[in-house]
Amino acid sequence: MGQLSQLLLAFIVFLSLYLLGSSSLTGCIKIVALQGMCLGVLPLTVRAEGFHPQGLLLAAGMFILKGFAIPWVLLYAIREVKIRREMEPMIGYIPSLLIGAALIGVSFALAERLPVPAGLRTSLLIPVSLATVMMGMLMMISRFKAVSQVIGYLVFENGVYLFGLAIAYQVPWIIEMGVLLDVFVAVFVMGIIINHIARAFDSISTEKLTRLSD
Amino acid sequence: MLIASISILLVGALVSALTAQYPKIAAAMSLLFLVMGCLTGLVAAVGSAAFSGSSGITAGWSLPWARLSVSLDGLSTFFLFTVLIVSLLSGIYGEAYIRRSEGLSKSKSVRPLFLILTASLVVVVCAQNAILFLFAWELMALSSFFLVIIEDEHPEARRAGLLYFICTHTATLALFVLFAILGRAAGTLDFEGIRAVMPPSAGQSTLLLLLALVGFGMKAGIAPFHIWLQEAHPASPSHVSAVMSGAVIKVGIYGFLRLIWILHSVSDVWAIVLVLAGAVSGVGGVLFALAQHDLKRLLAYHSVENIGIITLGLGLGCLGLSHHRPELALLGFAGAILHTLNHALFKSLLFLGSGAFHQALGTREIEAGGGLLRLMPWTSALSLIGAAAISGIPPFNGFVSEWLVYMASSSAVTAGEARLAAVSIGGLALIGGLALACFTKAYGVLCLGIPRTEAAKSAKDPGLVMTFPMAALAALCVFIGVWPGPALSLAQQAAATVCGMSPGSVHPALAGFLDGARLIGLIGACVIVIGGLLAFARFLLLDRRIALGPTWGCGFTAPTARMQYTASSYAQPLTRAFAPVLAIRAHFHAPAGYWPTESRFSSHADDRVLDGLLIPAGSATVGLLAWIKRRQRSRLQYYLLAVALFLLVLLAWKL
Numbered sequence: 001m002g003q004l005s006q007l008l009l010a011f012i013v014f015l016s017l018y019l020l021g022s023s024s025l026t027g028c029i030k031i032v033a034l035q036g037m038c039l040g041v042l043p044l045t046v047r048a049e050g051f052h053p054q055g056l057l058l059a060a061g062m063f064i065l066k067g068f069a070i071p072w073v074l075l076y077a078i079r080e081v082k083i084r085r086e087m088e089p090m091i092g093y094i095p096s097l098l099i100g101a102a103l104i105g106v107s108f109a110l111a112e113r114l115p116v117p118a119g120l121r122t123s124l125l126i127p128v129s130l131a132t133v134m135m136g137m138l139m140m141i142s143r144f145k146a147v148s149q150v151i152g153y154l155v156f157e158n159g160v161y162l163f164g165l166a167i168a169y170q171v172p173w174i175i176e177m178g179v180l181l182d183v184f185v186a187v188f189v190m191g192i193i194i195n196h197i198a199r200a201f202d203s204i205s206t207e208k209l210t211r212l213s214d
Numbered sequence: 215m216l217i218a219s220i221s222i223l224l225v226g227a228l229v230s231a232l233t234a235q236y237p238k239i240a241a242a243m244s245l246l247f248l249v250m251g252c253l254t255g256l257v258a259a260v261g262s263a264a265f266s267g268s269s270g271i272t273a274g275w276s277l278p279w280a281r282l283s284v285s286l287d288g289l290s291t292f293f294l295f296t297v298l299i300v301s302l303l304s305g306i307y308g309e310a311y312i313r314r315s316e317g318l319s320k321s322k323s324v325r326p327l328f329l330i331l332t333a334s335l336v337v338v339v340c341a342q343n344a345i346l347f348l349f350a351w352e353l354m355a356l357s358s359f360f361l362v363i364i365e366d367e368h369p370e371a372r373r374a375g376l377l378y379f380i381c382t383h384t385a386t387l388a389l390f391v392l393f394a395i396l397g398r399a400a401g402t403l404d405f406e407g408i409r410a411v412m413p414p415s416a417g418q419s420t421l422l423l424l425l426a427l428v429g430f431g432m433k434a435g436i437a438p439f440h441i442w443l444q445e446a447h448p449a450s451p452s453h454v455s456a457v458m459s460g461a462v463i464k465v466g467i468y469g470f471l472r473l474i475w476i477l478h479s480v481s482d483v484w485a486i487v488l489v490l491a492g493a494v495s496g497v498g499g500v501l502f503a504l505a506q507h508d509l510k511r512l513l514a515y516h517s518v519e520n521i522g523i524i525t526l527g528l529g530l531g532c533l534g535l536s537h538h539r540p541e542l543a544l545l546g547f548a549g550a551i552l553h554t555l556n557h558a559l560f561k562s563l564l565f566l567g568s569g570a571f572h573q574a575l576g577t578r579e580i581e582a583g584g585g586l587l588r589l590m591p592w593t594s595a596l597s598l599i600g601a602a603a604i605s606g607i608p609p610f611n612g613f614v615s616e617w618l619v620y621m622a623s624s625s626a627v628t629a630g631e632a633r634l635a636a637v638s639i640g641g642l643a644l645i646g647g648l649a650l651a652c653f654t655k656a657y658g659v660l661c662l663g664i665p666r667t668e669a670a671k672s673a674k675d676p677g678l679v680m681t682f683p684m685a686a687l688a689a690l691c692v693f694i695g696v697w698p699g700p701a702l703s704l705a706q707q708a709a710a711t712v713c714g715m716s717p718g719s720v721h722p723a724l725a726g727f728l729d730g731a732r733l734i735g736l737i738g739a740c741v742i743v744i745g746g747l748l749a750f751a752r753f754l755l756l757d758r759r760i761a762l763g764p765t766w767g768c769g770f771t772a773p774t775a776r777m778q779y780t781a782s783s784y785a786q787p788l789t790r791a792f793a794p795v796l797a798i799r800a801h802f803h804a805p806a807g808y809w810p811t812e813s814r815f816s817s818h819a820d821d822r823v824l825d826g827l828l829i830p831a832g833s834a835t836v837g838l839l840a841w842i843k844r845r846q847r848s849r850l851q852y853y854l855l856a857v858a859l860f861l862l863v864l865l866a867w868k869l
Contacts, residue, residue, distance in 0.1 A: 141854045144851070
C-alpha cells in the first residue's frame with residue numbers, strides 16, 4: 001500500500017515536470033487529466049484503515065471531475081479558439097525544466113524543516129505537494145496563453161489538495177467536495193472567459209490584456 | 215429630567231424635519247422644542263448642582279457590553295450647563311440668521327440637524343457607558359459635519375467638510391482603540407466599572423495619553439491636531455460655528471477630564487505633554503490669528519489659542535495629580551474647566567457677532583468693514599465685551615479663569631517642576647499680549663474709522679432676535695467676571711470630581727486664591743472705570759463738541775476711505791517678528807513708472823501643519839505612487855512572480 005502511494009506521488013511530480021517542458025496545449029490538458037486521476041486514486045492508497053463508502057465516493061468524484069470534466073471544458077475551450085501551441089513562453093522550455101528540477105530540490109529541503117506529524121516525516125507527500133504547488137506557480141508565471149495559465153492553476157490546486165491530504169487524514173468530506181466544486185466552477189468560468197477574450201481580441205494571449213489597464 | 219430633555223430635542227428634530235416643507239411651521243417648531251429641551255436640561259443641571267446627587271438612569275441595550283446609562287456628576291453637570299447655554303442662545307440667534315440668509319433659508323435640514331447636534335452633545339457629556347458615549351460622539355460628529363457642508367454650493371465648504379470628516383473619523387478610530395484597551399483591562403465598558411480596576415501601568419498610561427491626544431485632542435483642536443478648525447469654522451453658518459467652537463470642541467476637553475477621572479492618577483508624561491501641547495497651541499493659535507484677515511478664520515485660530523490655555527490648565531492639573539499635590543490639581547483643573555465655560559461664552563458671542571457683521575457686509579473680510587461702531591452700535595458694543603473677555607481683561611470672565619491657570623503655574627513652581635511652570639507662565643503671558651493685539655486689530659479695523667465699502671456704509675444692526683442672544687452671552691461674561699462665585703464653585707465641584715475628592719474638601723483649599731482673583735479683578739475694574747470717567751470728563755470739558763474732520767493727507771488731493779490703516783499693517787510689526795513661524799506669503803505687484811496704473815498687494819498665512827506639512831506630504835505620496843505605477847510593468851505574470859517570490863522568502867525565513 002505504502003509503496004503504491006509513493007509510486008503515485010513520484011508519477012505526479014514527473015507529470016508536472018512533463019507539463020513544464022511541453023508545448024502542445026492538447027497534450028498539457030491530457031497530462032493534467034492524468035494527474036487528476038492519480039490524485040483521485042491517491043487517498044485510497046494512503047488510508048491504511050480500509051475503504052469507507054464516503055472515501056470511495058469522494059475518490060470517484062475527484063477522478064471524474066479532474067480526469068474528465070475539467071479537461072473536457074478546457075479541450076472545448078481550445079477547440080473553440082483554435083490554438084494548439086504555446087508559442088512564446090516567457091521562460092523557455094528547457095530553462096523551465098531546469099527551474100522545475102531546482103524547485104523539487106528546494107521543496108525537499110523545505111519539507112525537511114516543516115513541522116509535520118511524525119508519521120509523515122519519511123513520506124514523499126509533503127515534498128511532492130510543495131513541488132507541485134511551486135511548479136504550478138512557475139507555469140502560471142512563465143506562460144502567456146490564458147489556457148496555459150488555467151493549466152498552471154490546476155496544477156497549483158492539485159498541490160494544495162496533496163498538502164491538505166498530508167495534514168488532515170480525516171478531512172470532513174464536505175470540505176473536499178467544496179474544494180472540488182470551487183475548482184470546477186473556476187475552470188468553467190475561465191473556459192468561458194477564454195472564449196470571450198478570444199472573440200474580443202482575436203487572441204488569448206494575456207499580454208494583450210495589459211492594454212486594458214489604465 | 216435629563217431623559218426628558220434629550221427626548222424633547224430629538225422629537226423636535228423629527229417634527230422640524232417632517233414640517234420642513236413649511237419653513238414657518240418648522241422654524242416655530244424647532245425653536246419651541248429647542249427652548250423647551252434646553253430649559254428642561256438646564257433644570258436637570260441646576261437640580262444636580264444644587265443637591266449634588268447624581269440622578270442616573272440605566273437601561274439595557276441590545277448591543278454587546280452597551281447600556282443606556284446616563285447620569286450627572288459634578289463634571290457632567292458643568293459641561294451640561296456649557297453645552298445647553300451655548301446651544302440654546304445660538305439656536306435662537308440661528309432662527310433669525312437663517313431667515314436673513316438666502317442660502318440657508320432654502321435648506322430643509324439645518325434645523326433638524328441643529329437639534330440632533332444639541333441632543334447628541336447632551337448625551338455625550340452625560341453618558342456613563344463607552345458604547346453610548348461613542349454612539350453619541352459619532353452622532354455629534356456626523357450632524358456637525360452635515361452642518362458644516364450645509365452651504366455646499368461653496369467649494370470651500372465642501373473642502374472643509376471633507377477635512378472635518380477625515381479628522382473626526384481619525385479621532386473616533388483612536389477612541390475606539392482607547393476604549394477597547396480600557397474595556398479589555400476591566401471586562402466592562404461602563405465608566406464606573408473601568409474606573410474600579412484603574413490606574414493602569416506606566417507604559418499603558420502613556421499609550422492611553424497618545425490615543426487620547428489623537429482622539430480627544432483632534433476634536434478639541436490641540437495643536438498639531440487643530441487642522442480642521444480654521445477650515446470648518448468659517449465654512450459653517452455662524453450659529454453653527456458658535457456651537458462648534460463653544461460646545462463641540464469643548465467635548466474633547468470633557469473627554470480628557472473624563473479619562474483622567476477614569477484613570478484616577480496619571481503619570482508625569484501626561485503633565486509634560488499636555489503643558490507643552492497647550493503652550494504650542496496657545497502661542498501658535500494666537501500668532502496665526504494675528505495674520506488672518508478673514509474674521510471667522512481669525513476667531514477659529516483663537517479657539518486653538520484658548521484650547522491651548524485650557525490644555526495648559528489640564529497639564530498643570532495632571533502635574534498636581536502625579537505629584538500628589540491636591541491644591542495644584544484642583545487649581546489646574548478648575549482653571550481649565552472654568553475657562554472652558556468662559557471660552558464657550560465669549561467665543562460664541564464673538565461668532566454670533568461675526569455672523570451679524572458677515573450678513574451686513576456680505577463678506578467675512580475684516581478690511582471691508584470700518585466705522586461699524588456707529589452703524590451697528592449694538593453688535594459692535596457686545597462684540598467689544600467679547601473681545602475684551604477673550605483678551606483676558608478684567609472685569610470680564612476670561613480674566614478669572616486665566617488667573618486660575620496662572621495661580622496653578624506659580625504653585626507648580628513649588629511642586630518642583632519649575633521648567634514646566636516657566637513654559638506655562640511664559641506661554642500665558644505671550645498669549646495674553648498677542649491676543650490683545652489681535653483683537654485691537656480686528657475690532658479697530660472693523661468698528662472704528664470710517665466705512666471702507668458701500669456695503670459697510672449701509673450696514674445696520676440685526677433685529678432683536680439676533681441681538682438678544684448676544685446680549686445674554688455678554689451679560690453672562692460680565693456676570694462671571696464681576697461675581698465669579700457661582701461659576702467657580704461649579705468648576706470646583708467638577709474639578710473635585712475629576713480628582714476623585716469629596717466636594718466639601720475643596721473650598722478651603724482654594725479660598726485664598728479666589729480672594730486674590732477678586733482683588734485683582736476689582737483693581738482692573740477700577741482702572742477701567744477711572745479711564746472711562748476721564749474720557750467722560752474730557753467729553754464734558756470739550757463742551758460736548760467732538761469735531762470731525764478729514765485727516766491731513768500730506769497734500770494728496772484724492773484720499774479714499776480705503777487709505778485707512780489696515781489690519782495687515784497694524785499686525786505687521788508682530789507678524790514680521792514671528793516671520794519664521796508664520797511664513798507669510800505675500801503677492802506684491804508694485805506700481806511702476808511715472809503714471810502707475812495698477813498695483814496689488816495680498817498676503818496669506820497658510821497653516822503650518824495643514825498647508826505646510828500634511829498637504830505636501832500627501833501630494834508627495836501620491837506623486838511617488840504615480841511614479842511607481844508608471845514604472846511597474848502591469849502584467850499578470852509579474853504579479854504572480856512577486857507573490858511566488860514573497861511566499862518563497864517567507865517560507866525560507868520562517869523555517
